[in-house]
Amino acid sequence: MEVQDKSLAELKQVCSDIRERIIDVVSRKGGHFSSTLGAVELTVAMHKVFDVKKDPFIYDVSHQCYAHKLLNGRWEEFETIRQYKGLSGFTKPKENEADYFVAGHSSTSISLAVGAAKAIQLKKENRVPVVMIGDGSMTAGMVYEALNELGDLKLPVVIILNDNEMSIAKPIGAISKYLSKILAGKYYQNFKGKVDSFIRNNMPEGTTYIAKRMEEAMKLITPGILFEEMGLDYIGPIDGHDLEEIIDTLEIARDMKKPVIVHARTVKGKGYKIAEGQHEHWHGVGPFNVEDGEFTKKAAAKSATAVFADALVELAEKHENVVGVTAAMPSGTGIDKLIEKFPQRFWDVAIAEQHAVTSMAAMAKEGFKPFITIYSTFLQRGFDQIIHDVCLMKLPVVFAIDRAGIVGNDGETHQGAFDISYLRFIPNMILCAPRDNETLNHSLEFAYEAKGPCAIRYPRGAFGEVDFPSSKFELGKAELLKEGTSKKLFIGYGAGVSRACQTEKLHEEDIAILDLRFVKPLDETLLKELSSKYDDWYVFSDSQKQGGVASAILEFLNKENLCVNLTSFEYEDEFIQHGDTKLVEEGLGLHPHQLVEKIK
Numbered sequence: 001m002e003v004q005d006k007s008l009a010e011l012k013q014v015c016s017d018i019r020e021r022i023i024d025v026v027s028r029k030g031g032h033f034s035s036t037l038g039a040v041e042l043t044v045a046m047h048k049v050f051d052v053k054k055d056p057f058i059y060d061v062s063h064q065c066y067a068h069k070l071l072n073g074r075w076e077e078f079e080t081i082r083q084y085k086g087l088s089g090f091t092k093p094k095e096n097e098a099d100y101f102v103a104g105h106s107s108t109s110i111s112l113a114v115g116a117a118k119a120i121q122l123k124k125e126n127r128v129p130v131v132m133i134g135d136g137s138m139t140a141g142m143v144y145e146a147l148n149e150l151g152d153l154k155l156p157v158v159i160i161l162n163d164n165e166m167s168i169a170k171p172i173g174a175i176s177k178y179l180s181k182i183l184a185g186k187y188y189q190n191f192k193g194k195v196d197s198f199i200r201n202n203m204p205e206g207t208t209y210i211a212k213r214m215e216e217a218m219k220l221i222t223p224g225i226l227f228e229e230m231g232l233d234y235i236g237p238i239d240g241h242d243l244e245e246i247i248d249t250l251e252i253a254r255d256m257k258k259p260v261i262v263h264a265r266t267v268k269g270k271g272y273k274i275a276e277g278q279h280e281h282w283h284g285v286g287p288f289n290v291e292d293g294e295f296t297k298k299a300a301a302k303s304a305t306a307v308f309a310d311a312l313v314e315l316a317e318k319h320e321n322v323v324g325v326t327a328a329m330p331s332g333t334g335i336d337k338l339i340e341k342f343p344q345r346f347w348d349v350a351i352a353e354q355h356a357v358t359s360m361a362a363m364a365k366e367g368f369k370p371f372i373t374i375y376s377t378f379l380q381r382g383f384d385q386i387i388h389d390v391c392l393m394k395l396p397v398v399f400a401i402d403r404a405g406i407v408g409n410d411g412e413t414h415q416g417a418f419d420i421s422y423l424r425f426i427p428n429m430i431l432c433a434p435r436d437n438e439t440l441n442h443s444l445e446f447a448y449e450a451k452g453p454c455a456i457r458y459p460r461g462a463f464g465e466v467d468f469p470s471s472k473f474e475l476g477k478a479e480l481l482k483e484g485t486s487k488k489l490f491i492g493y494g495a496g497v498s499r500a501c502q503t504e505k506l507h508e509e510d511i512a513i514l515d516l517r518f519v520k521p522l523d524e525t526l527l528k529e530l531s532s533k534y535d536d537w538y539v540f541s542d543s544q545k546q547g548g549v550a551s552a553i554l555e556f557l558n559k560e561n562l563c564v565n566l567t568s569f570e571y572e573d574e575f576i577q578h579g580d581t582k583l584v585e586e587g588l589g590l591h592p593h594q595l596v597e598k599i600k
């Protein structure tokens with residue numbers, strides 16, 4: 001939809017139509033809801049003032065980009081948002097060229113804008129990158145790396161700080177407090193404006209030096225002093241729902257030809273009363289009833305996250321040295337329960353995965369037993385810290401890796417595919433995985449006792465069914481669930497065990513099933529023994545094939561000169577798209593009925 005030539009009244013109508021469409025579709029299909037509702041006026045104003053055909057429009061995380069999608073040729077298709085083979089919930093250039101970059105992980109936007117601005121300067125083009133970033137995303141270190149350079153280079157970039165005083169949960173830390181203080185102190189801005197105009201109107205010619213000094217002194221009480229000290233201009237706070245004020249301000253910012261932060265105050269969930277200003281609950285939602293806000297789908301079985309949280313509460317009650325963190329995902333990881341119960345020992349450190357890992361390394365050194373509760377995809381951010389600060393020191397930090405495997409509708413930016421591959425080669429690391437609720441409890445007890453770094457992975461939602469009783473975890477010990485009369489052996493890892501069991505049930509042969517439990521260290525003795533009994537091995541794991549579970553087994557077989565036929569049912573070398581998990585897995589050919597056919 002072309003908005004550049006529309007009048008203010010028409011633009012207000014556009015905002016209202018967009019809101020109506022978002023509420024209608026998300027209430028039926030689910031999706032990121034309150035962030036995107038709160039960013040409608042800001043997005044429409046961006047499209048009015050900047051030219052999406054040439055200026056890079058950069059959305060941080062991009063979970064707030066639904067209005068952008070609707071404005072850029074996806075009004076009808078919006079029905080398919082986050083559905084299998086439908087529109088992505090995030091910006092995606094392959095989907096539409098108005099989407100400048102893929103995003104899903106937070107706090108990359110200002111770096112992207114700096115890179116774009118450098119390129120624009122080198123190409124001598126007349127384009128201005130415009131960023132939308134939330135206050136929660138301003139808590140990550142990468143933002144300050146980018147601002148540090150931007151303030152120095154003074155390249156033209158407009159950064160709209162969409163401040164709703166919320167992350168997914170309540171915002172954490174000094175930066176958040178600082179931004180809130182600014183929002184609360186709008187009178188500073190008025191005061192500065194008055195003093196500025198007094199200087200301009202009342203100081204005689206020739207006193208410019210004094211005027212300048214006075215203006216500089218004013219900076220000391222300017223709300224955006226932090227940004228101004230970093231070399232960026234700061235405008236705000238403005239009302240992020242007042243279209244006229246936003247448009248006027250963005251026009252000024254665009255024409256300044258230098259880096260500017262426009263600080264806009266918004267209400268998360270704006271336009272849907274039940275969600276307005278609410279924490280967490282309305283951030284990402286399933287289908288709901290618009291009239292009363294009741295969610296229509298209730299979770300059937302207890303999630304692995306909930307089982308993990310209960311088990312960790314028990315451990316923390318038993319052992320005073322148990323501590324833990326989340327990087328801005330308290331309810332998603334279940335650690336909110338622990339923060340509430342043991343506020344002195346469990347922390348939300350904001351979107352700061354690297355800091356989470358390194359600070360817990362130091363706690364381990366001090367004799368505590370830290371649990372870093374984190375999604376597989378976000379642990380990627382802490383990669384160097386895992387090697388350099390945890391594993392090199394062989395510190396007993398536990399990585400409780402949630403959302404391992406396919407996560408569903410978030411898609412390619414969020415799939416938990418890579419953790420085994422990026423952790424397995426790190427010396428000193430122990431990698432294990434439970435197959436069901438009971439073994440998740442056992443794995444946590446094991447991890448508590450582990451003398452070095454240990455990672456446990458478990459899926460989004462509930463585990464699939466497994467009908468075998470379980471025993472305690474012992475370092476590097478697999479569990480043979482059943483022998484078989486055929487020459488085949490199914491090896492499952494984590495949630496892959498239930499897939500192996502289901503496939504075995506569908507197969508006409510009687511097949512042995514091994515729960516590998518540890519991909520590092522492997523149960524070499526048992527694997528050796530099994531290689532003399534079973535010729536055809538099949539590996540089931542919800543993880544990347546390259547560097548994954550089958551790779552680990554092959555490395556061992558190769559080292560020992562053992563010969564079996566090995567087939568991996570892991571993820572191929574490609575990014576996995578979004579959609580309902582079952583459909584995505586079917587698309588990958590990983591459903592038990594498909595696997596049975598492949599085996600035959």
Ligand SMILES: Cc1ncc(C[n+]2csc(CCOP(=O)(O)OP(=O)(O)O)c2C)c(N)n1
Pocket residue numbers: 035036061063064104105106133134135136137138162164166167168268327328329351353378381
């Ligand atoms: C690296 C990383 N860690 C965690 C997340 C999960 N996450 C998605 S949105 C979000 C909160 C962002 O808050 P804010 O930027 O203020 O946006 P709002 O939802 O309030 O509009 C978080 C923590 C993420 N996307 N990326």
Ligand SMILES: CC(=O)[C@@H](O)[C@H](O)COP(=O)(O)O
Pocket residue numbers: 061063104168283284332403407410460
């Ligand atoms: C945008 C983002 O990163 C999160 O909001 C994510 O969508 C959460 O996913 P879960 O629903 O798995 O917690």
Ligand SMILES: [Mg+2]
Pocket residue numbers: 134135136137162163164165166167
């Ligand atoms: Mg926010």
